[in-house]
Structures are given as structure tokens and as C-alpha cells.
Amino acid sequence: xxxxxxxxxxxxxxxxxxxxxxxxxxxxxxxxxxxxxxxxxxxxxxxxxxxxxxxxxxxxxxxxxxxxxxxxxxxxxxxxxxxxxxxxxxxxxxxxxxxxxxxxxxxxxxxxxxxxxxxxxxxxxxxxxxxxxxxxxxxxxxxxxxxxxxxxxxxxxxxxxxxxxxxxxxxxxxxxxxxxxxxxxxxxxxxxxxxxxxxxxxxxxxxxxxxxxxxxxxxxxxxxxxxxxxxxxxxxxxxxxxxxxxxxxxxxxxxxxxxxxxxxxxxxxxxxxxxxxxxxxxxxxxxxxxxxxxxxxxxxxxxxxxxxxxxxxxxxxxxxxxxxxxxxxxxxxx
Numbered sequence: 407x408x409x410x411x412x413x414x415x416x417x418x419x420x421x422x423x424x425x426x427x428x429x430x431x432x433x434x435x436x437x438x439x440x441x442x443x444x445x446x447x448x449x450x451x452x453x454x455x456x457x458x459x460x461x462x463x464x465x466x467x468x469x470x471x472x473x474x475x476x477x478x479x480x481x482x483x484x485x486x487x488x489x490x491x492x493x494x495x496x497x498x499x500x501x502x503x504x505x506x507x508x509x510x511x512x513x514x515x516x517x518x519x520x521x522x523x524x525x526x527x528x529x530x531x532x533x534x535x536x537x538x539x540x541x542x543x544x545x546x547x548x549x550x551x552x553x554x555x556x557x558x559x560x561x562x563x564x565x566x567x568x569x570x571x572x573x574x575x576x577x578x579x580x581x582x583x584x585x586x587x588x589x590x591x592x593x594x595x596x597x598x599x600x601x602x603x604x605x606x607x608x609x610x611x612x613x614x615x616x617x618x619x620x621x622x623x624x625x626x627x628x629x630x631x632x633x634x635x636x637x638x639x640x641x642x643x644x645x646x647x648x649x650x651x652x653x654x655x656x657x658x659x660x661x662x663x664x665x666x667x668x669x670x671x672x673x674x675x676x677x678x679x680x681x682x683x684x685x686x687x688x689x690x691x692x693x694x695x696x697x698x699x700x701x702x703x704x705x706x707x708x709x710x711x712x713x714x715x716x717x718x719x720x721x722x723x724x725x726x727x728x729x730x731x732x733x734x735x736x737x738x739x740x
Contacts, residue, residue: 517699
């Protein structure tokens with residue numbers, strides 16, 4: 407079995423991989439259109455991998471397109487582990503149309519969850535007000551609503567949603583989860599479907615968008631959505647920019663519906679320099695970087711090795727994508 411990956415990824419996992427796949431032939435992408443096998447150059451014609459690992463460092467090193475190209479041009483690929491949690495990029499549909507299985511990454515769920523909790527805490531605990539009082543040398547009480555008395559609506563309950571829930575539930579928040587599968591979950595106080603979302607919004611103090619972008623969710627945060635929010639609510643979007651009607655959000659901010667928006671994703675990325683988001687006093691902008699924790703690479707390695715072990719053992723893969731996620735068939739409840 408031939409496995410194609412970056413050289414850096416091979417250097418990190420080769421020893422561990424050999425313990426359960428000793429006969430695997432590892433081919434590495436070392437630079438643009440240059441490949442090696444056991445440290446020696448290999449002709450492109452000899453590359454026909456059954457497994458392709460699109461690791462996080464393939465994006466950083468610029469070899470992602472190279473690996474994707476080999477995956478699409480050869481006949482052997484059966485499974486690929488990708489670095490992304492979402493698969494709305496057209497490249498992933500192309501992969502699944504070829505009949506290749508995809509395992510999504512959960513490595514970034516940890517830092518994304520920490521990002522959400524950090525912003526929510528900093529907007530509910532009056533840290534900025536206290537800093538302003540400090541600057542004025544003014545000794546004054548700053549009361550606030552305790553986090554345990556707040557209600558959260560979490561739209562999307564995949565790996566990222568679960569990691570968010572695991573971090574906020576110990577505070578005692580009341581959590582409503584929105585997902586296709588209405589089955590109860592121990593981390594949620596209530597599980598509802600997309601059709602019930604509008605009824606949950608008026609009571610929500612924090613709304614987190616952690617869902618995929620698809621035909622059902624595109625533009626879901628429209629004028630009616632924002633008019634349903636209670637004044638003072640907080641919106642956090644770590645899903646996709648296309649979930650939000652940005653002009654409707656702007657109008658909502660003028661009414662404090664929501665009072666603040668924490669946005670890591672936008673309809674147009676990079677965000678244009680003249681966008682109104684940059685200077686809006688009620689908006690926090692980050693450059694699609696909520697996933698940038700320093701543990702992603704290690705978690706990604708562990709995920710690939712475990713999924714490869716499962717693949718070889720013909721066991722169910724972790725985080726395997728369903729064809730419905732790229733529009734190839736109707737979605738099943740999850």
C-alpha cells in the first residue's frame with residue numbers, strides 16, 4: 407500500500423506508523439512537483455497512492471495543491487485524511503465524486519472552543535469597564551450577570567460543538583443545541599431542529615454558529631433572525647461567513663440585536679480593508695484564525711494514525727464525511 411503525504415508529516419509519524427503498517431510504502435511531497443521514497447527521488451509515474459494525507463502542514467508548506475493533484479490524477483486512492491473540519495470547498499466534492507472516502511479533522515476543535523469561551527467570558531464579565539475605571543483611578547463596583555444564569559444556543563453539534571459544550575456546561579449555562587438529529591445528549595439541556603431555532607432565539611444570551619454551510623443554512627441569520635434576538639445578546643460565528651446576512655447583522659447591531667458580534671469568518675475572505683466590520687465598535691474581527699492553537703499538529707497526527715489503523719483493520723473511520731455534506735445525496739440525521 408502506497409501512502410502519500412508531506413515530508414514533514416512523514417518525519418513526525420514514520421516510526422509510529424511502522425508499528426502497525428510495516429509494509430506501507432511512504433511517498434513524500436518535498437517541493438513543487440518533487441517527490442521522494444525512502445529519501446530518494448521518485449518519478450511521478452510511480453506515484454499511485456491508496457491513501458493520501460492532506461495534513462495541516464501541507465497547507466502551510468504550499469504542497470496541498472500538489473497532493474490534491476496526485477489524488478485526482480491517479481486511480482488507486484481510496485481514502486484521504488484532510489486537515490479541514492468543514493468540506494464546503496468544491497475540492498472535497500471532487501474527491502468524493504471520484505469515490506474516495508474522506509475523514510475530516512477534529513484537531514482544530516479544541517482551540518476553536520477555547521476561542522468561543524474566551525470571547526463570551528470577556529463580553530459578559532465587565533473586563534473592559536474595569537480597565538476603563540483603572541485608567542481613571544476610579545474605585546467603583548462593576549456588577550454583572552453570572553455566566554451560570556445565561557442561556558446559550560449552539561447551532562451545530564459536531565466535534566467543535568461538543569468541545570464548546572464541554573467547556574461551558576461546567577459554568578452552569580442552560581444549553582440548547584440545534585442539529586438534525588433530535589436525540590437527547592448529556593451535554594445539552596435541550597436538542598431541537600433547525601425549524602425550532604426561531605422560537606429559541608428570544609431567550610438566548612449567547613448564540614454560537616458552529617454548523618456547516620449548505621443549502622439549508624446559507625443566509626440563516628437574516629433580518630428575521632436578528633429581530634428575534636433579545637437586546638444584549640451576543641453572536642459568535644466560527645462556522646462560515648455565508649451563514650450570516652451581513653447587512654442584516656449591521657442593522658441588528660444598531661438595535662443591540664445583537665449587542666456584540668464576534669466574527670472569525672466572513673462572506674469574503676480576506677476581509678476587504680474597507681469593510682465596515684473593521685471599525686464597528688460592537689464587532690470583534692479575527693482572520694479565520696480561531697483554529698490556530700499550538701496543539702493542532704500533534705492532534706492531527708494522532709487522528710491520522712488512528713484512522714489509518716482503522717482503515718487497515720476495516721473498522722469505522724473517525725469523522726468520516728457523508729456524501730450528503732457535499733450535495734451528493736440527501737442528508738441523514740446526525
